[in-house]
Amino acid sequence: MSALRMGSVLATGLLLGCVAYWSWPARPAKAASLKPDGERHAAPDFVLKDADGKTVRLSDYKGKVVLLDFWATYCGPCKIEIPWFMDFERKHKDQGFSVLGVSMDDDGWDAVKPFVNDVGINYRVMVGNDSTAEMYGGIDALPTTFLIDRDGKIAAVHVGLTSKSEIENAIEQLLQKPAHPAGGSGRVSLPAELVGAR
Amino acid sequence: MWAQGNQYLTAEASQKLVVKRGASAEAKIAVSVQPGFHVNSNTPSDPYLIPLKLTWAPGGALEAAGPPVFPKPQMEKYEFSDKPLSVFTGDFDLIAKLKAPAGASQGPGIMLGKLRYQACNNNSCFPPKTVEVRISYQIQ
Numbered sequence: 278m279s280a281l282r283m284g285s286v287l288a289t290g291l292l293l294g295c296v297a298y299w300s301w302p303a304r305p306a307k308a309a310s311l312k313p314d315g316e317r318h319a320a321p322d323f324v325l326k327d328a329d330g331k332t333v334r335l336s337d338y339k340g341k342v343v344l345l346d347f348w349a350t351y352c353g354p355c356k357i358e359i360p361w362f363m364d365f366e367r368k369h370k371d372q373g374f375s376v377l378g379v380s381m382d383d384d385g386w387d388a389v390k391p392f393v394n395d396v397g398i399n400y401r402v403m404v405g406n407d408s409t410a411e412m413y414g415g416i417d418a419l420p421t422t423f424l425i426d427r428d429g430k431i432a433a434v435h436v437g438l439t440s441k442s443e444i445e446n447a448i449e450q451l452l453q454k455p456a457h458p459a460g461g462s463g464r465v466s467l468p469a470e471l472v473g474a475r
Numbered sequence: 476m477w478a479q480g481n482q483y484l485t486a487e488a489s490q491k492l493v494v495k496r497g498a499s500a501e502a503k504i505a506v507s508v509q510p511g512f513h514v515n516s517n518t519p520s521d522p523y524l525i526p527l528k529l530t531w532a533p534g535g536a537l538e539a540a541g542p543p544v545f546p547k548p549q550m551e552k553y554e555f556s557d558k559p560l561s562v563f564t565g566d567f568d569l570i571a572k573l574k575a576p577a578g579a580s581q582g583p584g585i586m587l588g589k590l591r592y593q594a595c596n597n598n599s600c601f602p603p604k605t606v607e608v609r610i611s612y613q614i615q
Contacts, residue, residue, distance in 0.1 A: 350523040351515075351593055352600035354555040383603060392523060417481070418599035437598040438555055 310433050311447050317430035320345070320423065321412040325379065325403035328386070328393055333377065333403050336429070342369075342451040343425040344376045344444070347405065347416045350392040351382070354438035355420040359396060361441045365448060366400045372452050373427065376400035379409060381419060424448065427456035482606055483512045483594035486569075492537075492586075492612040497577035499540045502610045504529075504569040506590070513562040514592040516548030520561045525593035525603050529569060532587040536614055540574040554597050575614045586610040 320343075322336045335343070346362060348355035362376045378400060382388040385404045393402050410416040413423065424433040424447055433447050486506045494500040508514055515524045529543045546567045550559040573586065588608040594601045 349600065349602070351525050351603070353553065353560070353595060354598050354600060357555050381602065388523070418601060420599070 310435070310443065311424070311450060312432055314430075317426065317428075317432055320425045320429055320431050323409050323412060325405065325409065327401045327403050328390060333401055335377070335425075338375055338377070338425075339429060340427050340456050341373045341375050342427055342448060343423075344374075344448065345413075345423040345425060346376065346378045347381055347410070347413070347419060347421045347423075348378055349381045349419050350388045352419040356396075357438055358420055358422070358441075359398065361444065363397075363399050365445060369448060369452060374448060374452060378402040379405040381405050381410065381416065424451060426451050427454065481601075482604060483509045483601060484514060484590070484592050484604075484606060486590045486606050486608050488571075488608065488610040492573065492610055493615060494537065494573065494575040494612060495615050496575050496579050496581065499572065499574040502571040502573060502586075502612075504543075504571055504590075504608055504610075505566065506563070506569055507566045508564050508594070510565075512594045512596050513551060513553075513560075513564045514594050516561040516563055517545045518548065518561055520550075520558065524560075525591070527563065528591045529571065529608065530589050530591070532589070535586045536579045536584050537573045537575055537586045537610075537612055540572040543572065544570040553595075571608075571610065573610070573612075575612075579614050581614050583611070583613050586612060 320335060322334060324332060324334050327333050335345070344362060344365065346355075346358070348359070359378075362378070365374065366376045378398065380389045380402060382404065389402065389404055413421070418436050420435075420438065422435040422439070422444065423431050424435075424444070426432045432451055435444065484506060486504050489503045489505050492500050492502045514527055517527045519526050527545065531539055546563070546569075548561040548563060551562050551564070552559045569590075571588070586609070588610070589605045590608050591603060591605045593603040
């Protein structure tokens with residue numbers, strides 16, 4: 278077989294292999310981004326203030342599925358996702374679901390309050406700080422979205438703009454599972470001074 | 476807030492500036508944005524976006540003779556935006572306008588500035604950061 282023919286056969290084989298991989302029916306569904314139960318770690322608890330000055334603790338959401346969104350007003354991809362999250366809040370809040378938005382704007386409420394009012398965000402928004410970011414692995418890219426299961430464990434992390442259907446599928450899967458009877462919240466409680474609001 | 480961490484932009488004055496006392500001069504600052512990233516221009520298209528901004532530290536012998544000159548921004552469309560955004564990408568130059576006061580001491584020095592920027596790629600944004608800008612000069 279000539280080198281040219283050999284190359285052609287190899288290239289065809291590679292192409293067919295790629296086609297088979299991408300069209301393989303058993304390829305996992307998008308919502309399979311959820312971690313298996315055994316690989317989930319407790320979501321660190323935090324204490325922050327919302328726009329009304331009320332204290333928000335993640336541990337207050339024990340038994341609920343929580344979408345925790347780190348975002349900022351200067352972040353274009355975050356602004357694509359926020360209306361999706363408002364939609365999720367409307368559709369799923371009665372099933373034990375809540376969205377919590379943690380803004381990482383340097384200018385704090387001066388930047389965040391006008392934006393929240395302009396957009397009419399229907400879920401609780403807080404202003405985060407370095408401690409909050411560090412607790413969640415040192416958030417750098419925005420948006421970063423955590424899905425927290427009813428046991429208070431991180432079931433999925435999405436960095437950057439993702440697809441609405443992927444997140445919603447994951448939320449629906451999490452909502453179908455009751456909290457583990459012996460699991461408690463599983464959340465780590467840190468001293469308030471480490472996680473205090475600005 | 477936030478650790479400075481990775482930088483997505485570099486800024487460097489290309490050559491030593493020689494200025495006579497009482498005169499003005501322009502310093503070219505070469506800026507380079509990492510491939511795949513963009514930074515908002517000095518005149519972003521959305522009030523929530525953070526502009527590219529050059530400021531000078533006080534105390535040097537030189538002083539600003541006017542606002543810096545930015546190139547014409549690019550209007551780029553991204554997956555996350557309905558409208559094109561006013562941005563800078565790749566390599567471009569800023570022109571800093573400086574002057575040496577009539578009573579300035581002769582000799583060498585360094586003008587220190589900060590370039591504040593906020594970068595994004597096609598699906599994520601990153602916290603605002605600053606890079607130091609150093610312009611070496613000689614006052615004659």
